[in-house]
Amino acid sequence: MTVRVGILGATGAVGQRFIQLLEDHPTFELAAVTASAESAGKTYREAAKWRVDTPIPEDVAEMEVSTTEPGSVPDDVDLLFSSLPSGAAASVEPDFLEAGYVVSSNSSNDRMAEDVPLTIPEINPEHLELIDVQRDERGWDGALVKNPNCSTITMVPTLAALDRFGLEVANVSTLQAVSGAGYSGVTSMEIIDNAIPHIGGEEEKMETESRKLLGEFDGASVTLHDADVTASCNRIPTIDGHLENVFAELAEDPTPEDVREAMREQPSADLPSSPDQFIKVFGDDEPERPQPRLDRTYADGMGVVAGGVQTTSGGVKYNCLAHNTIRGAAGASLLNGELLVEDGWI
Structure with missing residues (x-):
């Protein structure tokens, strides 16, 4: 089975990761790339300042970039990655949804909407059934x-594993790579020889998205997990890979x-x-792992790495790491797209 797909916002950092991950994909065939009006009409090679560490696939390099509107995307495209x-x-995705497209989106809008699945396939695939509710309510x-924020997706798989012991509280302090802010998001003068102890909106995303991902779906809605989640988010001068220090209290x-x-x-x-x-998971014989430079490409960047596990008076503390633009962004949307196909939504 071949599924024709498109990428909305294909020239940016995450859009480039989508193109890299879709090359030689066994199911998905890239059929459309969109970007701003300034890029429309150009070849992808002309429109995109390519920054990924593998060459632009030649067939994609010569594709014509379209404007980001339903009339510019072929009708036979089955799935869009945003x-x-x-x-x-927030303004464009509804136009595509009303036109009948299925959208697997990395964008942060609507992640906490009651009728929008926020999904990690390994954690809560059953939440996809919210699509029926969504279609009924929105027509x-x-x-x-949606997939969650890149920092959330690093931590939640480990919390899901801990939930067998009765997860009650999770406190996390993050050390996040600069690529999470996009190419121009943090200047070199800000981040070299420095750390920035604030990332706007990031803490709230981790605190709310985690509870929705771990929540229980009853066939009509998701009840948020009752764990208390608190986050402190920090930017550090690594290129890729979010490292997080987690302190969890358990029953x-x-x-x-x-x-x-x-x-x-x-x-x-x-x-x-x-x-x-x-x-x-690293054992106690390697307490200095995981590290971004050494471990972010685990499982081609699609896995999560943990280590430094120790017990505390009320639970455990440990470190976890994931590649933020692969597993935490484009790869997460790609997996959701694969789940949509596997479960018959496409």
Whole structure:
């Protein structure tokens, strides 16, 4: 089965990752790339200042960039991946949904909307059934699915593993790479020899999205998980890879090995881009891992890495890491697209 796909906002940092991940994909065939009016009509090579560490696929390089509106995307495109800025996505995505397109979006708008699935395929695939609610309430022929923020997606798989011990509180401090802000998001004069202890809106996203992802779906709505989640988000001068220090309080008292085993046993998904082992966990003989430079490309950047597991008076503390523009952005939307196909929504 071949599914024709398009990318909304294809020339940006996340759009370029989409193109990289779609090359030689077993199911998806890239059929359309869109960008701003200034880029429309140009070849992709002309429109995109390519910054990914592999060459532009030649067939994509010569594709003509379209404007980001339904009339510019072929009718036979089955699935759209959105990497638009949230403001643009909020105004543009509904037009595509009303036109009948299915959109797997990395944009932050509508993630917490009650009828929009916020999905990590390995964690809460059943939340896709909110699409039926969404279509009934909004009258769309299409469907909108969101993946979480890049910092959220790094932590939540580990929290899902801990929930078997009764997750009650999660406090996290992040060390986030500059690529999470986009190419021009943080200047070199701001970040070199520095750390910035604030990322606008990031803490609220982690605190709310985590509870929705871990929440229970009853067939009509999602009840947020009752854990108390608090985040402190910091930008550091690494290029890729978000490292996070998590302190979790649990109802039970697992040993460090219990925690490591629970994380290792967190199931992966049976999808083309899923890692064989979702969470890689370092033992207590390597307390200095994970590290962004050494571990961000685990499972081609699609997995999560954890380590430094220790017990505390009320629970555990540990570190976790994921590649923020692969697993945390384009790769997350790609997996949601694969799940949409697997579950028959496309």
